[in-house]
Amino acid sequence: MFLQRTRVSILRQWGCCFNPGAMTKSYERSRALFERARKSLAGGVSSEFRKFNSPHPFVYARGEGSHVVDVDENDYLDFTLSQGPLILGHSHPEVLARVERASRDGQLYAALHLGEIELAETLQRLIPGAELIRFNLSGSEADHAALRVARAVTGRPKFLRFEGHYHGWFDNVAFAIGAPNLDAMGPREAPTAVAWSQGLPDAARGEFITCPWNDLALVERVMAAHGHEIAAIITEPVMCNAGCIEPRPGYLQGLRALADRYGCALIFDEVITGFRIALGGAQSYYGVTPDLSVFAKAMANGYPISAIVGRQRWMQPIAEGKVVHAGTMNAGNATVAAAQATIDILERDNVNARLHRLGRRLIDGLREAARATGQNAVVLGPGPMAHLGFADTDQIFDFRDTLRYDKAKGARFINAMQEHGVRVIGRGLWYISGAHTEGEIDHAIATARAVFETLV
Ligand SMILES: Cc1ncc(COP(=O)(O)O)c(C=O)c1O
Missing domain, CATH: 3.40.640.10 (Type I PLP-dependent aspartate aminotransferase-like (Major domain))
Structure with a gap:
């Protein structure tokens, strides 16, 4: 039973359906279940890191490939990969x-x-x-x-x-x-x-x-x-x-x-x-x-x-x-x-080469989107994982340097991406999986660019 695979409706034709303005999500079922969870699970979660989601932790229903779906049927292109483990994507x-x-x-x-x-x-x-x-x-x-x-x-x-x-x-x-x-x-x-x-x-x-x-x-x-x-x-x-x-x-x-x-x-x-x-x-x-x-x-x-x-x-x-x-x-x-x-x-399948290729594409695309929109986004990482933060320098070499990131702006970016169906780890980390496609990487870049246009 536990292996029975669920169907996730996946929008593959990102180019033709992308319209950030049209996306306003409801998180009502998640909110109600989180309130219920707080009465039995300490803090409503099973690990400290799961608390940090805006406007509250979401309750997830299923995942397949590069997508994960919450109980409100919001479908996310997932770059959190459950904090990294899902290197082949959900439900391989x-x-x-x-x-x-x-x-x-x-x-x-x-x-x-x-x-x-x-x-x-x-x-x-x-x-x-x-x-x-x-x-x-x-x-x-x-x-x-x-x-x-x-x-x-x-x-x-x-x-x-x-x-x-x-x-x-x-x-x-x-x-x-x-x-x-x-x-x-x-x-x-x-x-x-x-x-x-x-x-x-x-x-x-x-x-x-x-x-x-x-x-x-x-x-x-x-x-x-x-x-x-x-x-x-x-x-x-x-x-x-x-x-x-x-x-x-x-x-x-x-x-x-x-x-x-x-x-x-x-x-x-x-x-x-x-x-x-x-x-x-x-x-x-x-x-x-x-x-x-x-x-x-x-x-x-x-x-x-x-x-x-x-x-x-x-x-x-x-x-x-x-x-x-x-x-x-x-x-x-x-x-x-x-x-x-x-x-x-x-x-x-030589998946690691694919992760580097897709990661490079993501990093280059996000940098170009930031440049084109005049944003001070700094994108760093080797590719299979990458980080986007906002700072007036890209000279980031240690933890002390990361304190220069504008955390409030970073949070506004992550929340706007989530609103548009792209899920990124709250601290700005992106994980790539073997299930991501080039089209999905380009969609994430296009989404980031649309968010950059209005981000202050
Ligand atoms: C570098 C590193 N070491 C250790 C851990 C702890 O691993 P676990 O959460 O499986 O206990 C983590 C978790 O994120 C990590 O990123």
């Missing part, structure tokens, strides 16, 4: 068929099965730093495991992390994810790591040193002072949780060299970049192999699976049980089958 028939087949054999043995061995072998083949692998459900857990094992191997207490990078919601990484303004961040050389949540233990602050990203000379100074106590340098290889910022040439190589010099682990958090920027992640795309890395989101097209992968030396304590890594639900039949199907399709 081959993924669903593999999941159904695997689920008929059983759901969870909580023991070894052939699928997980094959999946691990596939990751070994595709990801440069994947000598040994363990599967989890979420990126947060896998990041947690990576930091634990880095501590075990080095015998050191702390890790170095970067402002604006997100490594999940656990205590010791729930800092320095955002800041209200530059003043709150303190000096570059000695940043104040703003807590993201109440309820964090004071001791968590002592577990990490924070640093602005993309500034190798600064990391060198920090490592010179603290290298002896650093177990790991953890980074998103492309900074995607604030803007979408690529590493400066030589930056990741520089982090690699510093980790080697000071004998700590280099951890790439590839939760967003993994399988998206390249099949082997940012490590294969930029040619820098970390000691440990974490994959999740796009790995299984919407099914919950993550992986901690690493060099033999760094994964050995897990292999030997000296570092405990566990989870009842790890590597269930459905999630493993979804990952196998997703990766097979990505590889067979």
Whole structure:
């Protein structure tokens, strides 16, 4: 039953039907259901990030390909892809068929099965730093495991992390994810790591040193002072949780060299970049192999699976049980089958090349639309994911620079796009899927241009 596919009415002929002025949406059913949800779900949602939608969180009914439909029958061209996972688009028939087949054999043995061995072998083949692998459900857990094992191997207490990078919601990484303004961040050389949540233990602050990203000379100074106590340098290889910022040439190589010099682990958090920027992640795309890395989101097209992968030396304590890594639900039949199907399709159809091609088209088109309408939109990113914000400079290299984005204008843009049936992540991030077409990319650009015409 759960595999029964629903029909979504998809308007393919964007060119002839596009008329932004005619589109006024009703969100009444969503509003009523959200009010109901607030009486049972804390805050009306199941994850903090789902609250941030205007005028209120929407309730979705179904998705197919590049489209998602809410309970008011509003049909959106979807660039959120459920925060990134749906790299092949919603309800991909081959993924669903593999999941159904695997689920008929059983759901969870909580023991070894052939699928997980094959999946691990596939990751070994595709990801440069994947000598040994363990599967989890979420990126947060896998990041947690990576930091634990880095501590075990080095015998050191702390890790170095970067402002604006997100490594999940656990205590010791729930800092320095955002800041209200530059003043709150303190000096570059000695940043104040703003807590993201109440309820964090004071001791968590002592577990990490924070640093602005993309500034190798600064990391060198920090490592010179603290290298002896650093177990790991953890980074998103492309900074995607604030803007979408690529590493400066030589930056990741520089982090690699510093980790080697000071004998700590280099951890790439590839939760967003993994399988998206390249099949082997940012490590294969930029040619820098970390000691440990974490994959999740796009790995299984919407099914919950993550992986901690690493060099033999760094994964050995897990292999030997000296570092405990566990989870009842790890590597269930459905999630493993979804990952196998997703990766097979990505590889067979060379989807990554398509994501880059479509992403380039989107970035170029949005830039041209901004130029033609006199908007100060800044569009950055490698293509498979991109960010649009409004700022008077395109010199955006780290989290502090992203504070120059005009957030209120960004929100007006996102809301207007939504009104016209194009769904983009609230912070300005766009994800491309293999289900998007060139016509849909052009439609999104035309919509953005129409919005730019009146945006103040
Ligand atoms: C780079 C990065 N790391 C870790 C996570 C946490 O992953 P999860 O939400 O699966 O726990 C995220 C989630 O957005 C992420 O973007």
